[in-house]
Amino acid sequence: MQLEQNETFEIKGPQLEVFGKAESRLPAPARRRPTALAVLALAVVLSVFGISGARLRAARSRVTAVYSASVNEHGHGIQDDLNTQIDNAANLLRQCQSVLGEEDPRCTQTAALIDQWQTTPATPSAQYALITSLDSAVDDLYNTARAQASGSALDRIEGLSADYASTQAILEREIAQDYTPAAREFNETLGAFPANLLAPLWGVDEAEAYGPASS
Numbered sequence: 001m002q003l004e005q006n007e008t009f010e011i012k013g014p015q016l017e018v019f020g021k022a023e024s025r026l027p028a029p030a031r032r033r034p035t036a037l038a039v040l041a042l043a044v045v046l047s048v049f050g051i052s053g054a055r056l057r058a059a060r061s062r063v064t065a066v067y068s069a070s071v072n073e074h075g076h077g078i079q080d081d082l083n084t085q086i087d088n089a090a091n092l093l094r095q096c097q098s099v100l101g102e103e104d105p106r107c108t109q110t111a112a113l114i115d116q117w118q119t120t121p122a123t124p125s126a127q128y129a130l131i132t133s134l135d136s137a138v139d140d141l142y143n144t145a146r147a148q149a150s151g152s153a154l155d156r157i158e159g160l161s162a163d164y165a166s167t168q169a170i171l172e173r174e175i176a177q178d179y180t181p182a183a184r185e186f187n188e189t190l191g192a193f194p195a196n197l198l199a200p201l202w203g204v205d206e207a208e209a210y211g212p213a214s215s
Contacts, residue, residue: 056198064207088160088167092141095153098153109140124179125214128212145157183209190206
């Protein structure tokens with residue numbers, strides 16, 4: 001970027017932070033100041049004219065939609081099935097409460113997790129953490145109630161547990177087939193040039209995995 005003799009070019013504040021992030025993503029040989037500035041200047045030109053940056057943001061939105069809104073050819077959507085699983089857990093809980101009592105610690109733990117769903121952010125890592133805890137609590141609840149139930153109560157517990165397991169399998173399959181590959185492909189693109197330089201300029205971040213939050 002050529003400047004007039006008496007002009008100064010200064011980057012400061014939030015802009016400096018963004019450029020610092022972009023520069024840190026350059027290969028080591030390109031981090032020398034003149035080279036880094038030239039490469040970053042090219043990224044700015046591309047970004048200003050909307051080349052790649054807008055496409056990158058649109059691609060990120062498509063990945064988000066796969067997790068939050070899309071419905072596959074079988075009529076299943078991840079968010080719909082997550083909500084169905086919460087309903088399944090609530091139905092099983094009510095039946096187990098009739099056997100164990102509402103104050104049983106397994107019942108209160110499961111109830112607390114079900115209530116927590118309403119305030120859990122609709123992000124892959126946050127929902128993964130809640131559902132993983134719920135799966136464990138429901139499994140403990142089911143095994144305890146099953147050991148004490150008999151007759152029609154046992155039959156209902158078995159049926160409700162089967163509903164929970166069925167939805168769990170559907171969720172695992174659609175996340176593995178629909179969301180995880182889309183997120184992985186996007187993140188691979190984001191890590192390559194020029195996307196790795198344009199991403200901080202456009203405020204585009206990696207797609208979260210449906211798994212433990214990265215530290």
